[in-house]
Amino acid sequence: xxxxxxxxxxxxxxxxxxxxxxxxxxxxxxxxxxxxxxxxxxxxxxxxxxxxxxxxxxxxxxxxxxxxxxxxxxxxxxxxxxxxxxxxxxxxxxxxxxxxxxxxxxxxxxxxxxxxxxxxxxxxxxxxxxxxxxxxx
Amino acid sequence: xxxxxxxxxxxxxxxxxxxxxxxxxxxxxxxxxxxxxxxxxxxxxxxxxxxxxxxxxxxxxxxxxxxxxxxxxxxxxxxxxxxxxxxxxxxxxxxxxxxxxxxxxxxxxxxx
Numbered sequence: 001x002x003x004x005x006x007x008x009x010x011x012x013x014x015x016x017x018x019x020x021x022x023x024x025x026x027x028x029x030x031x032x033x034x035x036x037x038x039x040x041x042x043x044x045x046x047x048x049x050x051x052x053x054x055x056x057x058x059x060x061x062x063x064x065x066x067x068x069x070x071x072x073x074x075x076x077x078x079x080x081x082x083x084x085x086x087x088x089x090x091x092x093x094x095x096x097x098x099x100x101x102x103x104x105x106x107x108x109x110x111x112x113x114x115x116x117x118x119x120x121x122x123x124x125x126x127x128x129x130x131x132x133x134x135x136x137x
Numbered sequence: 138x139x140x141x142x143x144x145x146x147x148x149x150x151x152x153x154x155x156x157x158x159x160x161x162x163x164x165x166x167x168x169x170x171x172x173x174x175x176x177x178x179x180x181x182x183x184x185x186x187x188x189x190x191x192x193x194x195x196x197x198x199x200x201x202x203x204x205x206x207x208x209x210x211x212x213x214x215x216x217x218x219x220x221x222x223x224x225x226x227x228x229x230x231x232x233x234x235x236x237x238x239x240x241x242x243x244x245x246x247x248x249x
Contacts, residue, residue, distance in 0.1 A: 024223035038214070041221055042152040048227055049159045052234050056163075056170040059241055063177045066245065082245050089238040096231040100224060 029100050033107025044102045051095035054121070058088030065132065072135035080131050087124050091117070153211045160204030167233065168197035174241050181248055188240065196233045200226075 024030040062084035069077050094117055101113045171193035179187070207222045214221040 022220070024220060026224050026228070029224060035221070038211075038221060039148065039150060039152050042156045042211075045227070046156055046159045049156075049163045049230075052163050052230060053166045055234050055238065056166045059170045059238055060173050062241060062245070063173045067177050067180075078245060082242065085238055085242045085245060089235060089242065092231055092234040092238055095234075096224075096228055099227055103224070 026100060029103045029107065032104060033109070036106040036109075040106050041103065044099060044106065047102070048095055048099035051091055051098065055088040055091035055095065058084045058091065061128075062088070065135070069132070069135055076131070076135050080128065080135060083124075083131070084128060087121070087128070091121065148215075153208060153215060156211070157204060157208040160207065161201065163230065164197050164201040164204060167200060167230075167237070168194065170237060171197060174237060178240075178244055181244075193233065193237055200230055200233070 022030045062081040065077060065084065066081040069080075098113070098115075098117070104110075105112050171190070174193075175187075175190045179190075203226050207226060210219065210222050213219050
């Protein structure tokens, strides 16, 4: 089925599915498939929000390093802060496309897209930690 | 399935409530990040600090308000009356977050 539907129960398998023109955006998500189990939609939304908070935490880290680690060499301090902000911007930029891809997959009953950024982010945060340790020692 | 106040929950997992709380945490994190950023920028006498206050602080309040509306809309959807909320508010929140990051990046790149 390729027609988007606004019927919240359409995915639950109760009765025939009625294709409805949808006003929900983005269309790339809502014009395909059927409404998934609401629990999955909520979980996807919370994952999106967790990425946004991760991004915000990296912004605050950058500000804290820039403001507090005064004993470190200024160039190193500034580089770490810039690294943290750039990492945070990458998290925030990819959060919504990731949400949309996952929601699309849920609507189409396909496997979720693999979490490419998660591993890279873990490595980058570890590296950031090592640099901060060097900067304050 | 009853909650302590005697109302009805759609599911025992309280998905909508947990999601509403995640929205609130995010709005508060946005507020905190904006305040930290603004404090940093203002202390350096940098005008962009004022922009962080003028733009991002009302945006945090707006996200909090919209998140409450979203919870109510999702409740109605779970009762079978309307569709679940769509991707517009997530788009806006992601955009505000990217904007805050760019402001901070610009500050770090321009202030020696």
